[in-house]
Amino acid sequence: MLSDLHNHSIFSDGINTCEELIEQAISLGLQRIGLVDHVWRNSEWALDFIETTNRLKEKYEGIIQVVSGLEAKALTCTGEIDLNDKWRDKVDYILGAIHRIPSSSNQFYSKSDKLPDRSKVYEDWMSTIQGLLKNDMVDIVAHPAAELIQYQIPLDDETIKMLCHLGKASGKVFEVNVKYKVPVQAYLDQLIANGIPLSIGSDSHSTAQQKLYIKDIIAMHKRLASCNLI
Numbered sequence: 001m002l003s004d005l006h007n008h009s010i011f012s013d014g015i016n017t018c019e020e021l022i023e024q025a026i027s028l029g030l031q032r033i034g035l036v037d038h039v040w041r042n043s044e045w046a047l048d049f050i051e052t053t054n055r056l057k058e059k060y061e062g063i064i065q066v067v068s069g070l071e072a073k074a075l076t077c078t079g080e081i082d083l084n085d086k087w088r089d090k091v092d093y094i095l096g097a098i099h100r101i102p103s104s105s106n107q108f109y110s111k112s113d114k115l116p117d118r119s120k121v122y123e124d125w126m127s128t129i130q131g132l133l134k135n136d137m138v139d140i141v142a143h144p145a146a147e148l149i150q151y152q153i154p155l156d157d158e159t160i161k162m163l164c165h166l167g168k169a170s171g172k173v174f175e176v177n178v179k180y181k182v183p184v185q186a187y188l189d190q191l192i193a194n195g196i197p198l199s200i201g202s203d204s205h206s207t208a209q210q211k212l213y214i215k216d217i218i219a220m221h222k223r224l225a226s227c228n229l230i
Contacts (some may be wrong), residue, residue: 001180003230004217005034006065006095006142006175007210011049012037015204018052022060024207027193029216032065036095037184038215039070045069071095072140077102077124078101079131081138087135095175098147101125111150122153129163133170140199141167143177145187155187164190172197173230178216179203197228 006013007021015022018035023227025033035053050070060066067089072083080222081096088094100108100193109116125148138199145155149220165189167174174183174191176198183191200220202213221229 001031001065002029002218003034004030004202004204004210004213005069005093005199006036006071006177006203007034007203008037008071008203009035009049010013011045011052012165015140016207018049018056019070020207021204021210022056022064026060026064026154030064030214030217031166032067032190034067034069034092034200036071037161038229039084039087040082040189043084045082045165046087050087053091058220061185065095067092068211069093069140071097072137073130074132075098075117076106077104077127077131077137078130078132079138081132081135082093083137085137093139094137096132096135097142098132099127101147102128109151116151118148118151118153121151122148125153126159130166133166133172138172140173140177142201143180143203144174145223146177146180146182149180149182152171155184157186160187160190161186163191164194164196167191167196168194173199176200176224177203177219178213178220179209192224192227195228197230198224199230200224
């Protein structure tokens with residue numbers, strides 16, 4: 001099923017409504033669209049988002065499959081996420097994401113940090129991704145390892161193998177994010193080799209971005225057609 005499972009609306013930092021994203025998905029030939037917004041534990045709009053997406057699922061039934069999700073960032077190195085657990089079962093899936101890498105001192109590394117200790121950044125990132133894989137509230141690991149790119153930290157083969165072993169044991173889905181072009185090729189190859197479930201998303205924040213990334217979405221679906229796609 002030709003799908004884009006990662007699209008943001010005006011409920012968080014997107015610039016189009018959920019319905020506008022759906023209409024664009026239809027015009028682009030998608031069969032399934034995932035409406036996903038960034039959430040915080042105190043997001044007052046979350047229930048409105050859930051009600052809106054449920055209504056749209058019914059409205060577009062038989063035209064396009066609409067699914068809903070929430071994207072919650074990692075707060076700590078233990079993989080705790082910024083999500084109110086009462087919303088967990090009201091959407092189809094939860095994306096766990098590392099947007100800023102948490103440090104062991106309960107702060108976040110920042111792009112503005114002057115020459116951070118990359119070995120410590122890597123160590124804390126490893127703890128965080130392992131924590132996400134153990135977190136029962138997380139269904140999909142969003143844009144895997146994209147956050148390492150800003151620190152120019154590569155993933156070595158042994159780490160990739162270990163992450164795939166942990167990922168397979170966890171039952172988590174790993175997102176193939178066409179916007180950020182992650183996981184990197186070596187990582188993706190190992191995910192495929194291990195039969196780990198994959199999702200494909202554009203991480204679009206507008207109908208314009210949906211159109212921009214549709215060729216990449218289609219190409220990735222063709223490339224992963226024989227893989228374990230959700």
